[in-house]
Amino acid sequence: MKVVIGAGPAGMMAAIAAAEAGKRVLLIEKNEKPGRKLAITGKGRCNVTNARDVSEFFDNIPTNPSFLYSALYGFTNADLMRFFEDNGVPLKVERGERVFPCSDRAYDIVDALKNRLRALGVRLVRDEAAAIETAGGAVVAVRGKNGLYPCDGAVIATGGLSYAQTGSTGDGYRFAKALGHGVTPPRPSLVPIVTREDVSALQGLSLKNCALTVTDRKGAAIYKNQGEMLFTHYGLSGPLVLTASGHIGAEPSGFHLSIDLKPALDADKLDERILRDFSSEKNKDFANSLGALLPAKLIPYIVERSEIPPRAKVNSVTREQRRRLASLLKNLDFTAEAYRPINEAIITSGGVNVREINPSTMESRLVKGLFFAGEVIDCDAYTGGYNLQIAFSTGHLAGMNV
Numbered sequence: 001m002k003v004v005i006g007a008g009p010a011g012m013m014a015a016i017a018a019a020e021a022g023k024r025v026l027l028i029e030k031n032e033k034p035g036r037k038l039a040i041t042g043k044g045r046c047n048v049t050n051a052r053d054v055s056e057f058f059d060n061i062p063t064n065p066s067f068l069y070s071a072l073y074g075f076t077n078a079d080l081m082r083f084f085e086d087n088g089v090p091l092k093v094e095r096g097e098r099v100f101p102c103s104d105r106a107y108d109i110v111d112a113l114k115n116r117l118r119a120l121g122v123r124l125v126r127d128e129a130a131a132i133e134t135a136g137g138a139v140v141a142v143r144g145k146n147g148l149y150p151c152d153g154a155v156i157a158t159g160g161l162s163y164a165q166t167g168s169t170g171d172g173y174r175f176a177k178a179l180g181h182g183v184t185p186p187r188p189s190l191v192p193i194v195t196r197e198d199v200s201a202l203q204g205l206s207l208k209n210c211a212l213t214v215t216d217r218k219g220a221a222i223y224k225n226q227g228e229m230l231f232t233h234y235g236l237s238g239p240l241v242l243t244a245s246g247h248i249g250a251e252p253s254g255f256h257l258s259i260d261l262k263p264a265l266d267a268d269k270l271d272e273r274i275l276r277d278f279s280s281e282k283n284k285d286f287a288n289s290l291g292a293l294l295p296a297k298l299i300p301y302i303v304e305r306s307e308i309p310p311r312a313k314v315n316s317v318t319r320e321q322r323r324r325l326a327s328l329l330k331n332l333d334f335t336a337e338a339y340r341p342i343n344e345a346i347i348t349s350g351g352v353n354v355r356e357i358n359p360s361t362m363e364s365r366l367v368k369g370l371f372f373a374g375e376v377i378d379c380d381a382y383t384g385g386y387n388l389q390i391a392f393s394t395g396h397l398a399g400m401n402v
């Protein structure tokens with residue numbers, strides 16, 4: 001008997017691959033339903049993988065990419081897409097080669113996995129695994145809160161530490177440590193950023209098409225991209241910022257995030273545009289003159305940071321002041337103070353040390369019959385469907401070998 005702990009994407013795929021290889025499989029999940037996190041991925045639409053060539057995946061995996069060669073080439077994005085199409089979930093490719101179910105329903109992805117598990121006769125048990133028992137350096141059982149599950153192979157697919165309400169509470173790190181494995185301390189990645197500046201007045205404001213440049217403490221640009229972001233009561237969030245956090249690394253304090261509110265206009269064009277807006281209504285107060293240029297919620301904040309008196313008539317605004325305003329709109333700068341807590345992170349960076357896992361099988365180098373899959377391993381990727389592909393590929397490899 002093989003036991004898989006955790007019915008997330010990694011665990012479900014591991015159970016499917018093991019059952020397809022003819023093994024009897026028990027899948028233990030502590031939640032009432034499998035795939036709770038999977039069901040909320042991609043804002044409920046599930047960005048299940050990325051359609052780029054697999055060779056391009058490694059540039060999107062900042063932590064231990066080479067460990068994943070066998071897994072990602074053994075069960076590729078094309079294999080994963082075929083799996084879902086064959087199991088009744090047509091897929092579509094969107095901007096950035098992101099792959100989603102045509103239905104835009106993450107539940108369809110979860111259901112396809114559940115149906116395949118059922119068809120293969122995998123037994124799904126609701127229990128919380130508490131420990132893995134070994135004898136003579138090999139796995140002999142998984143101890144659950146409700147029972148003992150004897151087995152000669154176990155896959156730990158318990159996920160990371162983020163969004164703990166979905167079941168990912170870091171249990172796998174505990175199991176791995178108890179069996180002698182090193183665990184790189186978990187930390188948040190793809191996570192909102194707390195800023196030194198008070199932006200609470202902008203809470204809820206979403207910018208649809210802005211550019212973001214992140215510079216490190218020495219002033220070197222480390223990330224630049226265009227897209228969507230969001231102001232929150234503590235700082236910055238939204239896709240651009242979450243992705244940026246993956247590039248920043250462990251310690252964000254002192255990094256600068258500069259927002260270009262008008263990426264389509266260079267500084268001169270923007271100045272011309274402002275001049276045009278100003279000259280159409282010369283006697284307006286400055287504070288009332290930006291309605292055509294900026295979202296209403298942002299105007300008081302920009303007026304304050306521009307240091308141009310809000311009641312100044314636009315025809316009294318000097319060329320120098322106007323240039324400063326344009327520069328502010330092209331370079332609205334914030335300083336990072338910290339990340340939000342790991343529970344608010346999309347993924348957990350850190351995890352079971354990859355040097356102690358055989359990359360060709362996902363088996364522990366320390367304990368026979370012990371395998372790892374998914375986010376519990378010290379690997380993580382940027383946004384774009386790469387994290388789920390890692391979960392499915394490592395799950396598949398572990399399942400084939402357990």
Ligand SMILES: Cc1cc2nc3c(=O)[nH]c(=O)nc-3n(C[C@H](O)[C@H](O)[C@H](O)COP(=O)(O)OP(=O)(O)OC[C@H]3O[C@@H](n4cnc5c(N)ncnc54)[C@H](O)[C@@H]3O)c2cc1C
Nearest residue numbers: 006008009010030041042047129159167374375385387388
């Ligand atoms: C809001 C959000 C959106 C995301 N969107 C995307 C996206 O669109 N695309 C993408 O690629 N990635 C996305 N991710 C990341 C992706 O969801 C994870 O990388 C992926 O779910 C990891 O899979 P996993 O199977 O390793 O772990 P998990 O999905 O965390 O599953 C682990 C499972 O193990 C169970 N478990 C834990 N401990 C025990 C125990 N002791 N006993 C029994 N069961 C246990 C848990 O209940 C859970 O069901 C998103 C993450 C979040 C939080």
